[in-house]
Amino acid sequence: MRRCLVVAPKKVAEATWTNEAAKWQHLKHLRIIPVLGAQQKRIRALNTPGDIWVISRDNLAWLVEHYRNAWPFDMVVLDELSSFKNHQAKRFKVLTWVRPHIKRIVGLTGTPAPNGLLDLWAQVNLLDQGKRLEKLITHYRTKYFEKNYNGYGYTAKPGADDAIQRKIADICISMKAEDYLELPDAITNIIPVVLEDKALKQYKQMEKELLLEIDDDTEITATSAAVLTGKLLQLCNGALYDGERNVHEIHNCKIEAFMELIEQLNGKPALVFYSYQHDRDRILKALEKSGLRIRELKTPQDQLDWNTGKIDILLAHPASAAYGLNLQDGGNHVVWFSLPWSLELYEQANKRLHRQGQKQKVILHHLVVQDGADEDVMAALEAKATTQEKLLNALKVRAEQIRKGA
Structure with missing residues (x-):
């Protein structure tokens, strides 16, 4: 391989690849060029002599358009391959256009199938151009899945898991950290948050109004579940957006617990x-x-300052800190003020501290409002099941209970 392109989340592209390579003697001869910033700056970086060019996945479409048929990278590394799991996403489509020009492609991910086996098709398709799991997603679904009785979603056929694993075994390697690395334990700490009487009354009233918006003839779908759960989780946290994005503070119970x-x-x-x-x-x-x-975690300097002990509280949104960032040198306590719907984001965010190089037991603190939406999300995350399915069921149960009690 002569020219390698790394496609990574923005914050990983900004610093992680260059910082990590600098730690290893046998990698110091490699010239790693970040391709970031304004267009002219990116073009200058692409024209800079090097061995590895690192670009954020948000600029992948621009890169493909920039080179068109003159694609110069004979190797591509997809850092966080699961971010290409959506076969309808633009980043997946543009990569398929230049895939025939790529001689070697490597995908890295800690969560290859966060929401089930359907997520594997697009990722494996980028690796082998459809040789193992069918050329088309429709053929893959027909072969290995059955449509759910309610018409929403798919369920894997009996034995599909083993069959798919056998198909891709020759090009995939699964390595559990605990099998290869000596990592400290990660300890889950659930901190129950009890709403005071006034706040509990407000929460229950709003929960009732929100859930009763779904009448008997309306099925709770993934979209409506996301909206409903989002509002209920905001209520658990103590504040709520209205239609104009104005913030209404409801209570301080979780802030006080925090x-x-x-x-x-x-x-x-x-x-x-x-x-x-x-x-x-x-x-x-x-x-x-x-x-x-x-x-707030915004720049590579924030990451460096955290790891060198210059920050006591580092605030981050899980979507902006889920992949690749190495924060294990700065501490061993994670606090989940608000729980995410996505199992993938949750697991990846925890791995910012619970990873190689961490010398202490990692404590994962969760602020969970009792008898609220927090408990439903926490139960789904702990079960490591398809979070969406768990939340759909939980919302349906809560809605039914409220209807019976109304």
């Missing part, structure tokens, strides 16, 4: 994950007079 946890950590650094901007704003306001060094 502040108590931070106090109990006695100054130990914590990586705090939030879901909504109003979560972040309210956390920052609560921490204003704490005397702690607080930062």
Whole structure:
């Protein structure tokens, strides 16, 4: 191989590949060129002599259009292959256009099938151009899946899991960290948050109104489930957006529990994950007079400062810190202020601290509102099942209970 392209999440492309290569003596001769920034800057980077060029996946379509039939990279590494699992996404489609020009392609991921076996088709298709799991997604679904009785989604046929694994075994290797690396344990800590009477009454009233918007003749779909769950999780956190994106504060119960946890950590650094901007704003306001060094994870410098002990509380959204970032040197406490719907985001975000190089037991703290949507999401995450399916069922059960009690 003469020219290698790495396609990675933006924050990984910014720093991780160059930083990690610099740590290893046998890699120091490699010239790694980040292809980032404005268009002219990216073009200059592409014309800079090197061995490995690293680009964010958001600029992949631009790169394909830039080179067209003169594609110069004989090797491509897809850092976080599961981000190409959607066969309808533009990033998947544009890569298939230049795939015949790529001699060697490697995909890296810790979550190859976060929502089930259907996620594998697009990823494997990029690796082998359809040789193992059918040329078309429709043929793959027909061969290995059955449509659910309600018309929504697919269920794998008996034995499909083993059959698919046998098909791709020659080009895929699955390595569990615990089998190859000496990692400390990751400990789950559930912190129950009990809503005070007034807040509980407000939550139950809003939950009832939201769920009763789905009448007896309307099926709760994935889209409506996402909207409903999003609103209920916001309520658990203590604030809610209205239709004009105005924030209405409902209660401070979870903020208070969060502040108590931070106090109990006695100054130990914590990586705090939030879901909504109003979560972040309210956390920052609560921490204003704490005397702690607080930062939002935005730049490679934030990552460096965290790892060198210059940050006490690092705030991050799981979608912006899910892949590739190495934060294990800065602490061993993760705090989930708000729980994500996505099992993939949840597992990947936890791996920012629980990874090779971590010298302490990682503690995963979860602030979970009792008898609220938090419990449904937590149960689904702990079961490591298809989160979407779990939440659909949970919402249907809650809606039915409310209808009977109304």
